[in-house]
Amino acid sequence: MENIKLDTSVQYVKGVGPKMYELLNKLGIYTIRDLIEYYPRTYEDRTKLKNVREFNKDENVLFIGTLIKPVTISYARKKKIVSTVVIDEEGNRAFLTWFNQIYIKDRLKEGNSYLFYGKVSFASPTRANVDSCSIYELSQLDKVQGLYPIYSLTAGITQNYLFKLVTSIIIDKGILLEDIFSNDFRRKYGLAEINYAVNNIHFPKDYNMIQTARNRIIFEELFLFQLALMKMKDIEMNTSKTNVYKDLDCSEFLKVIPFELTNAQKKVVEQIKEDLASEKIMNRLVQGDVGSGKTMVAAIAMYIAVKNGYQAALMAPTTILANQHYLELSKYFEKLNMKVEIITSSTTKKQKEKIVERLKNNDIDILIGTHSIIEDNIEFNNLGLVITDEQHRFGVKQRMKLSAKGNIVDTIVMTATPIPRSLAIILYGDLDLSVIDELPPGRKPVETFVVNDTYNQRVYNFLRKNIDQGRQAYVVCPLVEENEELDLNSVEKLYEEYKKEFSNYSVAILHGKMKNKEKDSIMQDFKDNKINILISTTVIEVGISVPNATVMVIENADRFGLAALHQLRGRVGRGSDASYCILKSNNRSAISRERLDTMRKSNDGFYIAKKDLELRGPGDFFGIRQSGMPEFKLANLLTDTKVLEKTQEAVKDILKNDKNLELEENRKIKETLLLKFGEQLGRIVG
Ligand code: ADP
Ligand code: MG
Numbered sequence: 001m002e003n004i005k006l007d008t009s010v011q012y013v014k015g016v017g018p019k020m021y022e023l024l025n026k027l028g029i030y031t032i033r034d035l036i037e038y039y040p041r042t043y044e045d046r047t048k049l050k051n052v053r054e055f056n057k058d059e060n061v062l063f064i065g066t067l068i069k070p071v072t073i074s075y076a077r078k079k080k081i082v083s084t085v086v087i088d089e090e091g092n093r094a095f096l097t098w099f100n101q102i103y104i105k106d107r108l109k110e111g112n113s114y115l116f117y118g119k120v121s122f123a124s125p126t127r128a129n130v131d132s133c134s135i136y137e138l139s140q141l142d143k144v145q146g147l148y149p150i151y152s153l154t155a156g157i158t159q160n161y162l163f164k165l166v167t168s169i170i171i172d173k174g175i176l177l178e179d180i181f182s183n184d185f186r187r188k189y190g191l192a193e194i195n196y197a198v199n200n201i202h203f204p205k206d207y208n209m210i211q212t213a214r215n216r217i218i219f220e221e222l223f224l225f226q227l228a229l230m231k232m233k234d235i236e237m238n239t240s241k242t243n244v245y246k247d248l249d250c251s252e253f254l255k256v257i258p259f260e261l262t263n264a265q266k267k268v269v270e271q272i273k274e275d276l277a278s279e280k281i282m283n284r285l286v287q288g289d290v291g292s293g294k295t296m297v298a299a300i301a302m303y304i305a306v307k308n309g310y311q312a313a314l315m316a317p318t319t320i321l322a323n324q325h326y327l328e329l330s331k332y333f334e335k336l337n338m339k340v341e342i343i344t345s346s347t348t349k350k351q352k353e354k355i356v357e358r359l360k361n362n363d364i365d366i367l368i369g370t371h372s373i374i375e376d377n378i379e380f381n382n383l384g385l386v387i388t389d390e391q392h393r394f395g396v397k398q399r400m401k402l403s404a405k406g407n408i409v410d411t412i413v414m415t416a417t418p419i420p421r422s423l424a425i426i427l428y429g430d431l432d433l434s435v436i437d438e439l440p441p442g443r444k445p446v447e448t449f450v451v452n453d454t455y456n457q458r459v460y461n462f463l464r465k466n467i468d469q470g471r472q473a474y475v476v477c478p479l480v481e482e483n484e485e486l487d488l489n490s491v492e493k494l495y496e497e498y499k500k501e502f503s504n505y506s507v508a509i510l511h512g513k514m515k516n517k518e519k520d521s522i523m524q525d526f527k528d529n530k531i532n533i534l535i536s537t538t539v540i541e542v543g544i545s546v547p548n549a550t551v552m553v554i555e556n557a558d559r560f561g562l563a564a565l566h567q568l569r570g571r572v573g574r575g576s577d578a579s580y581c582i583l584k585s586n587n588r589s590a591i592s593r594e595r596l597d598t599m600r601k602s603n604d605g606f607y608i609a610k611k612d613l614e615l616r617g618p619g620d621f622f623g624i625r626q627s628g629m630p631e632f633k634l635a636n637l638l639t640d641t642k643v644l645e646k647t648q649e650a651v652k653d654i655l656k657n658d659k660n661l662e663l664e665e666n667r668k669i670k671e672t673l674l675l676k677f678g679e680q681l682g683r684i685v686g
Contacts, residue, residue, distance in 0.1 A: 006033040040149030052092040055128040180668040192216040223647040243384040245276040264438035282410035288436030289605040290570025310384025343369040445603040446573040473551040478559040510536040547575030557583035562612035
């Protein structure tokens with residue numbers, strides 16, 4: 001444990017056993033550096049040290065207490081063990097209780113004083129109760145008092161545990177990051193030193209310090225991002241593509257699909273054809289509202305690529321979605337003698353080996369899968385086109401990986417979430433944008449209702465009526481991001497409720513913790529109408545298409561971003577039957593009502609996104625968080641535009657004097673760039 005470096009594994013830190021190590025990995029923490037860069041999600045105000053007589057009911061309080069007697073243990077209902085501590089401040093007493101935490105008895109000693117932080121559950125002029133306090137030694141006062149960091153957690157890891165871990169590394173051991181920027185550079189752009197920033201983001205004394213710290217860290221993130229982008233554009237510009245497509249006729253394909261393309265689809269297909277025929281590398285973003293038929297546009301592009309002798313890949317964000325694409329598209333491609341395969345996490349090793357072999361031999365034309373299909377050591381014979389479906393982030397890493405692999409291919413990114421054009425230009429410069437601004441004919445808008453709990457029985461009746469007519473329903477439970485365990489609890493509880501209420505129907509549950517195989521088989525049963533009601537977390541949020549499902553109930557709808565609600569609602573209304581979405585919420589705040597009202601009034605994703613932005617700021621603009629690592633820890637491309645512009649300037653400045661980052665003063669920048677954006681970039685930069 002002596003001699004810890006930034007890339008030392010956290011498993012060598014005291015208090016991190018094999019089990020905790022695994023849990024930390026879940027949060028993306030592997031090394032000491034990851035831990036230091038695991039920034040708080042928000043802060044709790046613990047600036048005031050209070051006296052017992054100042055306690056108010058329901059407030060969180062920080063206080064020092066001396067035990068006037070040993071911890072007492074009693075038993076409450078359901079065999080709950082209650083540990084109680086009494087402290088006395090000149091006659092004002094506070095009773096502190098913990099449930100089922102036996103260790104409290106050994107942890108706290110009569111006559112000793114400790115620092116406590118907890119929620120007041122009862123307060124009178126002479127007496128207060130405080131529940132489940134966090135306990136600290138008095139010596140920790142300096143660290144605990146102030147704005148207390150709140151980290152995103154996963155089941156099995158507590159705030160306190162993370163706090164201690166971070167403290168032990170940053171404060172006790174004094175491990176430092178290396179600043180990638182020189183003094184001059186920092187002065188020029190008004191940036192704090194990195195360790196000052198790190199200290200103040202984890203242990204701030206006031207909000208100003210947080211601001212200074214965030215600004216510094218966000219600058220660095222966006223700076224490296226811009227730098228990577230510029231390097232990537234550099235090679236793309238200097239490579240002319242080999243795949244120029246000659247045969248752009250897709251009439252055969254149009255004959256095998258069961259409908260005619262909408263005018264909007266036709267327009268976008270034409271734009272794609274132009275790109276395919278050109279010598280410039282295609283880099284196109286296709287935006288289209290939920291249900292606008294993006295998949296078909298992707299299919300046509302792949303058809304043309306294959307017809308011209310190239311392979312194509314289609315990547316989806318989830319296994320369920322990849323499977324759905326496979327099921328739908330393989331039907332059409334088989335008729336045209338094109339070979340389609342799928343790789344997901346449920347593909348066995350043996351099957352995968354076979355697919356890899358066939359890919360190399362050009363015996364597979366189209367590969368469908370999750371993002372891993374370009375990341376694993378999968379080699380194509382002649383890859384010409386890569387399509388990413390439902391990409392809410394910018395997919396820069398994937399693009400970079402492809403470029404770095406030497407695969408200068410045409411790419412299409414498809415999304416239902418509008419990205420402002422101005423931002424797209426900052427990010428890509430050369431990005432082309434297509435919009436599918438029309439839904440297939442016959443679609444009826446999803447009729448949307450907003451109700452509270454008093455409507456439960458009516459909602460049940462409504463579901464029954466629809467199911468009896470042969471339709472199916474989704475019931476979606478909100479995501480409690482901090483805690484997977486809670487997620488699971490709430491969805492399972494809901495499942496029990498519905499099973500009871502709908503005992504004569506088939507009710508199933510779907511959530512993120514299930515194995516992929518299980519998830520797929522449930523989805524398949526749902527598609528086959530063997531399940532009437534599917535209780536689910538947001539794993540169904542993107543792309544799933546089951547036309548016979550016409551009712552969606554969303555519990556605690558106010559907890560979702562509007563973009564996410566719109567995506568979810570897009571799971572119904574996919575056929576020609578009338579569809580309904582019931583948004584349940586007991587939140588009566590004006591803003592919450594207005595947001596849900598926006599959903600009730602509009603079915604237009606772009607309008608909803610705009611309204612969402614107005615109502616709650618751009619934080620959740622991209623709505624749905626995707627699985628996998630976020631591209632940034634703190635930066636937000638929409639809110640941090642000012643910093644983004646500054647970094648653009650800074651990057652240009654640096655590259656002007658040192659195009660390949662060879663100067664000693666830029667060494668750390670280069671090293672960090674490689675660290676953050678992968679080894680492959682080495683080929684590009686180095
Ligand atoms: P999204 O844009 O949300 O990905 P999909 O591609 O899943 O939408 O298409 C939604 C549904 O509409 C699918 O069932 C698809 O087969 C169907 N569809 C696509 N294009 C058309 C069209 N031109 N006419 C009728 N139905 C279409
Ligand atoms: Mg789709």
